[in-house]
Amino acid sequence: MQALIRASQDLLGLFFPNLCLCCQTTLPNMDMHLCLSCQQALPYTTLHESTDNLFTQRFWGRVPLTYGAACFYFVKAGSAQQLIHQLKYANKRQIGFRWGRIYGRQLAQTPHFQEVDVIVPVPLHWKRYKQRGYNQAAMIARGLADTLQRPLYPQALSRQKHTETLTRKSRLERLQSIDGAFALRQPEVLQGKHVLLVDDVMTSGATLEACALPILELPDTQVSMVALAIAMY
DSSP states (O other), X not given: XXXXXXXXXXXXXXXXXXXXXXXXXXXXXXXXXXOHHXXXXXXXXXXXXXXXSHHHHTTTTXXXXXXXXXXXXXXTTSHHHHHHHHHHHSSOTHHHHHHHHHHHHHHTTSGGGGGOOEEEEOXXXXXXXXXXXXXXXXXXXXXXXXXXXXXXXXXXXXXXXXXXXXXXXXXXXXXXXXXXXXXXXXXXXXXTSEEEEEEEEESSSHHHHHHHHHHHTSTTOEEEEEEEEEEOO
16 A cells, blocks of 8 residues: 555656755655755754743743744745745645644753643634635644644634734734734633643734733633744844
């Protein structure tokens, strides 16, 4: 059966070659998205190694964040942007799961992220979900849950308000746009737990903050956050 699958992939590759998202070289495996050279050239962070870092500092005075980290630095026109763009807009949902697993292996080696009890992705509004067909943050969260061996609750939060993309908004506009957008749907699975919130890109932190606030209203609950990339500005 495995031989048949490989033969089918080889035949498919003749007509629809799988190309590296960054340099466009042909990849030997249909499950790959970047060649080894481009993977090594990604702007990896070491934020997970420190409890006081660029990620957590953006939430100072806003959210009592326990830990925070991101796998990549998000630089305009960089390789991490290519990866995120394909994940969000080109139906390459497996990018999220694959890199969630990769980053999860790093977090599993970090003592403070081993304190996490449950994993919750930032939810999409149903209109955006219907348009895209999947939640990119949930795909990343699935990969993290797989390697961290923690329960995943993709329905624990719901998005009540449909907002326009926040990409071009200022920090104040983001906060105003996202205010009250999220509500608890399964508080019983979060109460008393250390919750790891997961998103694709953290820019101002407005979306993650709006998700964290209702969770932190639950008794004896902590919140940490992880994003696949953190924007530089």
